[in-house]
Structures are given as C-alpha cells and as structure tokens.
Amino acid sequence: MNRHDSPDRRHTAAWCGGWLLAAGWAGAFPLLSGLGPHRTWGTCAAVGYLLAALATLLPTRRGRPLSIALALTGAVAVPLLALVLTGRGQSEVGVIERSGALLLHTGTPYLAEPRTVAEYTPYLPGMALLGLPRALLDGLPLGGLSLGGLPFARVAGDARLWCAAAFLACLLRSAPAGRRTALAAPTTPPLDPRTALAALTASPVVALPLCVSGVDLPMTGLCWLALTLAARRRPALAGLALAAACSLKWTAWPAVAVVTALLAATAGRRPALRAAAVAVGGTALLVLPGALRSPGPMLHQVFAFPTGRGDLPTPAASPLPGRLLADLGPPGWYAAVGLLLLAAAALAVSLLTHPPRHPAAASDRLALGLALAFLLAPAGRFGYLALPVLLVLLARVLPPTALPASAAFPAPSPSPIPSPAASPAPSPTPNRGPTRPWAAHSSSPTTSRPAKAASKPSSTPWPPGCPTPTSWSTPPPNRAPIGTTPLSPSR
DSSP: OOTTSOHHHHHHHHHHHHHHHHHHHHHTHHHHOOOHHHHHHHHHHHHHHHHHHHHTTSSSTTHHHHHHHHHHIIIIIHHHHHHHHHTOOOHHHHHHHHHHHHHHHHSOSSOSSOOSGGGOOOSOGGGGGGGHHHHHHHTOEETTEEGGGSHHHHHHTOHHHHHHHHHHHHHHHHSOSSOOOTTSOTTSOOOOHHHHHHHHHHSHHHHHHHHHTOSSHHHHHHHHHHHHHHHTTOHHHHHHHHHHHHTTOGGGTHHHHHHHHHHHHHTOHHHHHHHHHHHHHHHHHHHHHHHHHSHHHHIIIIIITTTTOSSSOOSOBOOOHHHHHHTTOHHHHHHHHHHHHHHHHHHHHHHHHSOOOSHHHHHHHHHHHHHHHHHHSSSBOGGGGHHHHHHHHHHHHSOOOOOOHHHHSOOOOOOOOOOTTTSOOOOEETTTEEOOOOOOOOSOTTTSHHHHHHHSOOOSOOOTTSOOOOOTTSOOTTOOOTTSOOOOTTO
16 A cells, blocks of 8 residues: 555555454454354354455445444354353353342352352452342243243343443443544544444454453443543542442452542542542442451452462463462462562552553553553463453543643632723724723712722823723713713704
8 A cells, every 4th residue: 555545545444454353363263262152252253354344345435334333243243142042151151140149149149168160259249230130030930930041031131241231331421422533534534432332342352252251341341431530520420430340350449549540630639539438438338248248258259269379270370470470389379479569569659650641541551550460460361461452442442531630720810900901992983982981870970989099090001002091080072971861963
C-alpha cells in the first residue's frame, strides 16, 4: 500500500487485517487446545472472523457493520448457544452456579469439606449472586417437574449470560455519548460507542471468555466503570462500583488504590478519601456475612488454594515466572511471593510520586499492576493476562469523558472592577447624542451617596481612543430630566 492510497482504503485494510489476525488466533485453538469448549469456540469463531474480513471488502458503506455482525455471530452467538444448550464450559461456570445454590440454601457459598478441585470456590461471596438465577429456576416447580430441566431455563440460568450481562451493562454505562472513538479515522464518519463496543465484544479477548467461562468479565467491567466515574468526579458512585468489583475477586483490590490516586490528582483529597471509604465499607458489607458464617473454608478456598498453598494443587499451572519459582520448593514459593510484594510496593510508590491524571493512564497503571501480579503469582494461567489487555483496549476503544483538572480546583477570581472599556457600547439616538446609563433614582440625585461617588472624577487613566467620560449624575443632552414628561415629536 503506497502513500497515495485513500484514507478509507487504508482504514478498510486495517479492519480486514484485524479480522484476519483474529481468525488466525481462533483457528489455533482446535489444533492446540486440549479443552473441548475452547476447540468449539475456535472452530466457530474462525469462520465468523473470515467472513467478517471478506465483508469489509464490500464496496458499500454497510461493509463494516456487516463485518461486525458476522464476527458477533460466529464468535459469540453460535458458540455460546451451542455450549449453553449442551451444558459444556469451563469448571468456573459450575462453581458459580453451585455457590449460588449454596448461598440460597445455607447462607454461605462455600462447602465445609471440599474433596475435589471442582468443589472449591476460589471467589468472594459476591460472585455467588451471579449463580442465583440458576438456583432460583431449578427450585421452581412446573407441573410436578423442575423448571430447570427446560431448555429455556437452562439458557436463562446459565452463569455465563449473567456475567456477560453485568459486563456489557458496565460498559454501556461508561461509554461516552456522541464521541469519536479510537477505532475511527479522522477522515471517516465517527464510530459511535455502541458500534465500538460491538466490535470489542466480537474480538477474541472478550468473545472467548464470554463463551467458555465469563468469570473475569464482571470484575473487569466494574473496574472500568469505577475509572470512568472517577474521571467524571463521581467519587461515591466510583466507590460503589469498586465495592461490587472487590466483592467478586480479591484481584480487583488494586483498583481501589488506582482510582483513589486518580481522584486525588484530579479532584482533590476529600473526594479521593470518600471513594476509598465507600469502596472499603461496601466491600466489607458484601464480604463479611459470608466470612463470619464460614471463615475457615473461605480463607482456605479463596486465598490459600489460588496461591498453591491448599490441600489440592490448583489447575492454574501455566509456566509463568512465579509458577516456575514455586515449583522449586518452599524457598522458590517465598521468592515468588517476595517478588510479588515488591511489585505491589513499586506500584504504590508510583501512584504516590506520579499519580495518573487521566482515565487512560489510570487504566494502563492498573493493567500493569495486574499483569505483574499474574506473572509473579505462585500459580497462574496465560488466560489471566487477557484481563489487563482488555483494560488497555477499553481505554482506547471507549475513552471516557474526563473533566479538566481546573474544574476541580478553580482559581479564585478577583472581584470585578467597573471599567468603561468593558461597558456595553452606547447605542446612538438620532439628534439626541449617545445614550448613557442612568444611576438609580433617588429623591436627591445631587446629595445621595451613590450619586456623589459617581460624580467624583476617576483616577484611573482611560485607554487611548476611548471617549472622555461624563458624569453619570449629569443628564445627557437633549434628554428630559427625571420626573418630567418628554416632548412628543409633534411638539
């Protein structure tokens, strides 16, 4: 492609290349993955992405919307419906639905004595709320049969759909209205936020977790919503979003520090403290009931098991640096934890010395912290890195509307000083001279205090070119004094 190509052609080539890259990524899953749900998604998504790439080459304006629709159909709708109807998915789906049933019947989402890895619940109590629809539908009788056995109930109660609904609701709430997004070129019609959101949902970074598990999407959406609310100077609402995210997974807790630093740098210390207090208090209200009811199982399943210190080995065993260190024995495990703490301390220092002043910078800082945490954790998966990648993409695809920093700290404005140069220009009246403003009416214009002050000559020099001022207490020429009847034109 040479420099003489039109911007529309270059933009079309970019969309086509993006869909082809996504097709190559999805096509690798049927060949390399050992998980059935991943192979199913890869097969369907690769076809959808290839059709989307072909649709971008159509010589019509509908080529791009058609490509997004084809990508959504092949990468989201078809594999999600197939996996939901057949009851297949990652183990996280069953864990969320079981925790919802346990919360409904026992008041705690944790089993007292789990015997297998599938019986562990490595999430905080807030995640069980996404499994309540399945528990409620399974408990409703219908003609002597359980409503949960019907196909509609199986689809409506699937935890993946509720995770996706929470994620999309957060993104729609945070999307700017009527703004050009980063996916649109300056010479092309603006890409509205809903179209950009559809394209992002069809991308592999969202479509794959949405179809096979969906467990990280609600936390990501809530963290992004908290960042956008902080950018709009809404500390209380940002704190509530953080509380909801922190009650799902403890990996969302670093977002509290990032949002607090963003508010402190752009809105002041008091809004930052308000957001932090609401986040901590709301998280405590959502987590403490489950922690007080079953403190041992929660500590063992939520904190010890994901870090490789549980009775059973965690399935998160990707060859990341922290995992490789932990495999060396107890000294390696402590070394990985030490490096993780050093990374957390370095992130905290960076927030104090160089706080983010824009939502995109805050999102990048949070993504960097999470990426370091996943890389250095004693147990982790490559799939965890999709979360920081998604945060970086959200900052580019759906840039939030940030208020200027001066709006939070307005400079004190000096008291206005009357200046003839700033007064409105007099409108000329035929045969009467320029009309000047009158002082307030008083019973004795020449002896009243405002009239005396106005009649004193001003010591301020007038700018050159301005007419010589006249006293406001002196009536203008050809004007009748106050209290007299002006002459009519006929007289």
